[in-house]
Amino acid sequence: MTLKVGVIGGGQLARMMIPAAINLGLDIRVLAEADGMSAGLGATAVGDYRDEATVLAFAEGLDAITFDHEHVPQAILHALVDRGYQVHPGPDALRYAQDKLDMRAKLSELGLPVPVWARVETVTELEQFLADNGGAAVVKTARGGYDGKGVRVVRSADEAEDWFRTLAEDGRGGALLVEELVDFRRELAQLVARRPNGEIATWPVVETVQQDGVCAEVIAPAETSIATPLAENIGRRIAEGLGVTGVLAVELFETTDGRLLVNELAMRPHNSGHFSIEGSVTSQFEQHLRAVLDLPLGSTAATAPASVMINILGGPAEGTLSDRYPAAMAAQPTAKIHNYGKDPRPGRKVGHITVTGDEVDEVAYRARAAASHFQ
Numbered sequence: 001m002t003l004k005v006g007v008i009g010g011g012q013l014a015r016m017m018i019p020a021a022i023n024l025g026l027d028i029r030v031l032a033e034a035d036g037m038s039a040g041l042g043a044t045a046v047g048d049y050r051d052e053a054t055v056l057a058f059a060e061g062l063d064a065i066t067f068d069h070e071h072v073p074q075a076i077l078h079a080l081v082d083r084g085y086q087v088h089p090g091p092d093a094l095r096y097a098q099d100k101l102d103m104r105a106k107l108s109e110l111g112l113p114v115p116v117w118a119r120v121e122t123v124t125e126l127e128q129f130l131a132d133n134g135g136a137a138v139v140k141t142a143r144g145g146y147d148g149k150g151v152r153v154v155r156s157a158d159e160a161e162d163w164f165r166t167l168a169e170d171g172r173g174g175a176l177l178v179e180e181l182v183d184f185r186r187e188l189a190q191l192v193a194r195r196p197n198g199e200i201a202t203w204p205v206v207e208t209v210q211q212d213g214v215c216a217e218v219i220a221p222a223e224t225s226i227a228t229p230l231a232e233n234i235g236r237r238i239a240e241g242l243g244v245t246g247v248l249a250v251e252l253f254e255t256t257d258g259r260l261l262v263n264e265l266a267m268r269p270h271n272s273g274h275f276s277i278e279g280s281v282t283s284q285f286e287q288h289l290r291a292v293l294d295l296p297l298g299s300t301a302a303t304a305p306a307s308v309m310i311n312i313l314g315g316p317a318e319g320t321l322s323d324r325y326p327a328a329m330a331a332q333p334t335a336k337i338h339n340y341g342k343d344p345r346p347g348r349k350v351g352h353i354t355v356t357g358d359e360v361d362e363v364a365y366r367a368r369a370a371a372s373h374f375q
């Protein structure tokens with residue numbers, strides 16, 4: 001019988017699961033938020049993921065349910081589990097990707113390395129944290145942030161006053177996460193897949209380069225350092241300790257003194273793993289589908305010594321990405337172009353380029369040269 005998998009959320013992550021599902025002969029269905037979304041190809045339903053009846057109707061007959069984002073409310077996730085659906089990652093794991101305060105508390109409890117952090121409810125508490133931590137800190141909203149939205153470097157508690165006000169207006173007794181401003185040498189990401197039976201696969205750790213809080217480039221594998229061998233162990237401990245099923249991305253800081261600290265978690269395929277479509281024997285998208293269906297995981301071995309992925313952010317000021325194909329394809333025949341079918345908009349992730357090859361500098365040069373055609 002054909003296996004049926006449902007993806008809640010219609011962004012590019014759901015879109016990139018579709019070719020992997022086709023290759024495996026899976027029946028993949030997407031619940032998109034609106035018409036015309038990135039994953040709006042094939043068996044797409046349109047509806048609100050915050051509405052229980054909509055999600056339950058979508059779930060009917062599915063062998064596994066997974067996600068393109070982490071925003072499905074806990075009550076709806078539990079309603080699915082209570083009705084016997086296979087939900088991966090499940091609500092008890094996903095809560096740590098939904099709330100940065102819960103995540104920091106859980107990782108600290110498990111003894112994993114994290115930046116110095118605190119839960120702050122008032123300007124006075126934030127002032128105290130700043131005084132205790134050298135006068136600078138990073139304040140984050142616990143929920144709803146992405147691509148650096150909801151992250152602010154502050155040197156005075158007044159700079160987060162508007163966020164405290166929003167919390168007070170909300171009236172639900174919320175708090176902000178504050179953490180030390182980490183002096184990092186670079187950012188890394190460890191990608192892990194875990195299936196319900198406990199099998200785990202890890203990819204080689206990668207370096208991620210951010211611009212204005214948004215991932216711009218990924219270099220796979222990351223150049224080896226004293227810290228890089230620790231990443232895999234951290235990834236495994238988080239996947240097991242939190243009971244994650246599916247793909248997990250662990251964003252890490254490598255500090256100037258050679259330590260690794262966990263920044264963020266994502267429990268789904270992640271921008272840091274897009275290189276794996278061409279650069280790994282099993283892509284993160286195929287692996288995610290295998291994992292959520294509790295099938296044996298594929299090899300994560302590299303297909304080439306180096307892969308570099310460049311995001312296309314914003315896209316051309318005029319026209320569409322495909323208008324630029326003739327020039328880009330002629331100039332960079334080794335570049336693999338991924339177009340998410342989204343309208344160009346400043347800063348928006350509308351596609352990416354991956355180049356694989358023998359030598360990282362040459363691969364990076366070619367990838368950047370190809371991406372430059374789409375600005």
Ligand code: ADP
Binds near residue numbers: 182187210
């Ligand atoms: P988002 O959930 O919006 O992606 P992150 O928590 O990953 O937010 O933060 C976005 C970026 O901000 C990180 O990739 C990093 O460059 C920077 N950043 C976040 N936390 C810290 C920190 N404690 N110290 C220094 N830089 C940080």
